[in-house]
Amino acid sequence: xxxxxxxxxxLWIYERMRLIRAFEDKVAELFAHGLLPGFVHxxxxxxxxxxxxxxxxxxxxxxxxxxxxxxxxxxxxxxxNAMMAELFGKATGVCKxxxxxxxxxxxxKGMLGANGIVGGGGPLACGPALTAKxxxxxxxxxxxxxDGAAEQGTIHEAMNLAAIWKLPVxxxxxxxxxxxxxxxxxxxxxxxxxxxxxxYNIPGVLVDGTDVFAVYEAAGEAIARARxxxxxxxxxxxxxxxxxxxxxxxxxxxxxxxEEEYRQRDPIEQFRRRVxxxxxxxxAELDAIDAWARETVEAAVRFAQESxxxxxxxxxxxxxxKYP
Amino acid sequence: xxxxxxTFREAINEAIRLEMRRDPTVILMGEDVAxxxxxxxxxxxxxxxxxxxxxxxxxxxxEFGRSRVLDTPISESAFIGAAxxxxxxxxxxxxxxxxxxxxxxxxDQIFNQGAKLRYMFGGKAKVPMVIRTMxxxxxxxxxxxxxxxxSVFTHMPGLKTVVPxxxxxxxxxxxxxxxxxxxxxxxxxxxxxxxxxEVPEGEYTIPLGQADIKREGRDVTVVAIGRMVHIALExxxxxxxxxxxxxxxxxxxxxxxxxxxxxxxxxxxxxxLVVVDEDNPRCSLAADIVALVATRAIEYLDGPPQMVTAPxxxxxxxxxxxxxxxPSPEKVIQAVNRALGR
Numbered sequence: 164x165x166x167x168x169x170x171x172x173x174l175w176i177y178e179r180m181r182l183i184r185a186f187e188d189k190v191a192e193l194f195a196h197g198l199l200p201g202f203v204h205x206x207x208x209x210x211x212x213x214x215x216x217x218x219x220x221x222x223x224x225x226x227x228x229x230x231x232x233x234x235x236x237x238x239x240x241x242x243x244n245a246m247m248a249e250l251f252g253k254a255t256g257v258c259k260x261x262x263x264x265x266x267x268x269x270x271x272k273g274m275l276g277a278n279g280i281v282g283g284g285g286p287l288a289c290g291p292a293l294t295a296k297x298x299x300x301x302x303x304x305x306x307x308x309x310d311g312a313a314e315q316g317t318i319h320e321a322m323n324l325a326a327i328w329k330l331p332v333x334x335x336x337x338x339x340x341x342x343x344x345x346x347x348x349x350x351x352x353x354x355x356x357x358x359x360x361x362x363y364n365i366p367g368v369l370v371d372g373t374d375v376f377a378v379y380e381a382a383g384e385a386i387a388r389a390r391x392x393x394x395x396x397x398x399x400x401x402x403x404x405x406x407x408x409x410x411x412x413x414x415x416x417x418x419x420x421x422e423e424e425y426r427q428r429d430p431i432e433q434f435r436r437r438v439x440x441x442x443x444x445x446x447a448e449l450d451a452i453d454a455w456a457r458e459t460v461e462a463a464v465r466f467a468q469e470s471x472x473x474x475x476x477x478x479x480x481x482x483x484x485k486y487p
Numbered sequence: 488x489x490x491x492x493x494t495f496r497e498a499i500n501e502a503i504r505l506e507m508r509r510d511p512t513v514i515l516m517g518e519d520v521a522x523x524x525x526x527x528x529x530x531x532x533x534x535x536x537x538x539x540x541x542x543x544x545x546x547x548x549x550e551f552g553r554s555r556v557l558d559t560p561i562s563e564s565a566f567i568g569a570a571x572x573x574x575x576x577x578x579x580x581x582x583x584x585x586x587x588x589x590x591x592x593x594x595d596q597i598f599n600q601g602a603k604l605r606y607m608f609g610g611k612a613k614v615p616m617v618i619r620t621m622x623x624x625x626x627x628x629x630x631x632x633x634x635x636x637x638s639v640f641t642h643m644p645g646l647k648t649v650v651p652x653x654x655x656x657x658x659x660x661x662x663x664x665x666x667x668x669x670x671x672x673x674x675x676x677x678x679x680x681x682x683x684x685e686v687p688e689g690e691y692t693i694p695l696g697q698a699d700i701k702r703e704g705r706d707v708t709v710v711a712i713g714r715m716v717h718i719a720l721e722x723x724x725x726x727x728x729x730x731x732x733x734x735x736x737x738x739x740x741x742x743x744x745x746x747x748x749x750x751x752x753x754x755x756x757x758x759x760l761v762v763v764d765e766d767n768p769r770c771s772l773a774a775d776i777v778a779l780v781a782t783r784a785i786e787y788l789d790g791p792p793q794m795v796t797a798p799x800x801x802x803x804x805x806x807x808x809x810x811x812x813x814p815s816p817e818k819v820i821q822a823v824n825r826a827l828g829r
């Protein structure tokens with residue numbers, strides 16, 4: 164699998180994963196220093212899922228996201244400066260500072276929004292897929308949701324609707340083992356989430372969400388199937404979030420051993436090892452990307468900090484296209 | 488020359504039909520909007536089973552096909568949410584929420600997603616969708632199929648709310664709602680479906696946010712919503728015939744946006760206000776309109792403003808109770824007398 168991926172795609176995968184990690188580590192630091200308003204949910208540790216899936220998508224394809232949406236944005240190509248400015252609540256933010264971390268969105272990139280409602284994106288994802296079907300385009304939509312959202316009725320309704328209408332939706336459950344502080348084996352009655360696909364007569368695939376190649380392969384099949392008009396697929400990708408549910412989470416529900424075990428399987432380190440072992444990319448190339456990612460994020464922070472806040476009149480705009 | 492007369496139900500059907508002909512991005516979806524999906528003896532023959540639970544969307548699947556008239560599972564969250572997502576990406580969906588009382592199972596998709604997307608995304612999204620839904624008591628349908636609840640939706644920034652009272656208004660307002668770039672909730676009172684009225688055949692629009700004076704008068708302004716317009720008109724008829732009191736009946740037609748000027752100007756003329764609203768009274772349109780007049784035109788009022796509303800109860804089943812629940816012409820007349828200090 165690894166060898167089949169074109170070199171420029173491999174570079175893109177590494178670049179996006181590094182950028183997500185650098186972005187999230189920086190956001191954690193900014194938050195700890197009290198520089199960001201509100202609260203943030205960080206994606207570090209789960210990079211392989213967003214990147215492995217979005218590697219198959221173009222700007223004409225859509226994704227719906229979750230409260231943990233920064234990684235999805237970066238994988239979908241949303242501008243880093245505009246993202247960081249959004250987190251600071253600045254006028255130059257991708258949503259003009261009106262959405263913040265939990266509603267970060269960029270329709271021009273097919274990013275239909277992070278979502279503050281757990282499971283809220285499931286029904287929404289059927290929308291662009293329906294548009295594609297009615298308009299006769301081959302665009303697909305990926306619905307990212309967490310293991311917590313797997314227990315929301317909306318996700319089940321959406322999978323059923325997508326299945327009966329054969330909508331081009333790929334449901335990607337990011338099982339990071341905990342719904343807030345509640346372990347997934349407690350909240351989920353099934354032995355795994357992937358097997359729920361059978362309830363909707365769609366493929367259900369369980370993959371290692373720390374292995375970007377495994378995710379890339381599973382997503383590639385599911386997306387090709389959707390583009391062929393054969394309907395949705397459910398993918399469950401298991402990974403581990405390095406940070407808590409939100410920044411400030413005391414993490415009293417998980418052990419050091421568990422974290423260490425997952426750190427050993429770090430998605431970015433795994434990728435490095437494998438491409439270096441096979442001489443597909445060089446250490447120098449990868450190191451250069453590491454440096455670029457850090458600099459890009461630093462530049463984004465400067466951009467955000469130097470940007471103005473929205474003017475008071477912005478409070479009242481953008482509620483409606485026209486009112487009355 | 489007398490115009491063509493059709494029912495409120497037919498007027499709504501015609502509005503959807505004309506817009507679907509005009510714009511290929513308009514689609515219709517909901518439970519049983521066609522009916523009999525994938526049955527060889529129904530869909531297989533190009534037929535529909537129901538055309539809506541009360542026949543409002545009859546014939547649309549036959550004309551436009553099942554790819555644009557979509558029967559949905561009983562999954563309101565899924566299909567209302569799909570309508571939001573489709574609206575944000577290029578379609579103009581009309582989603583039917585069969586009875587407004589069912590909003591409880593899908594409100595998140597309406598108010599956290601549909602209503603807020605544009606604002607949360609900094610104005611970079613638009614959600615041109617219509618949710619059509621049935622409202623109102625009088626069908627002996629009891630507590631979970633008879634409410635109005637337009638006040639709930641009017642409360643929410645990002646939504647527009649429309650409550651037509653006549654076939655003419657229904658058609659013109661629905662065409663405007665479909666063409667509107669914001670999410671519109673279109674409330675259809677089920678007791679009005681058989682009401683007949685003159686409706687022109689072609690396309691026409693009634694702007695959202697423009698009230699209509701259904702009867703001019705000089706003594707008391709009666710603002711009435713939806714079916715209550717007809718209750719108010721009946722009261723006006725009786726008062727005119729009896730005491731010679733002249734009511735001005737104002738039909739807001741849309742609740743968000745609300746045509747404040749027409750209401751205020753009428754009160755400035757009559758100096759008295761009665762609001763007739765079939766919704767429950769707390770945090771209602773009735774309370775809102777009284778507050779509007781109190782804050783903007785209290786110096787013009789010569790008597791206490793009055794509200795005639797449903798009581799603060801669910802809708803009862805027994806005909807003996809349901810008939811008490813809905814505002815009546817008698818209650819409107821009593822309220823007019825109180826407003827006039829009589």
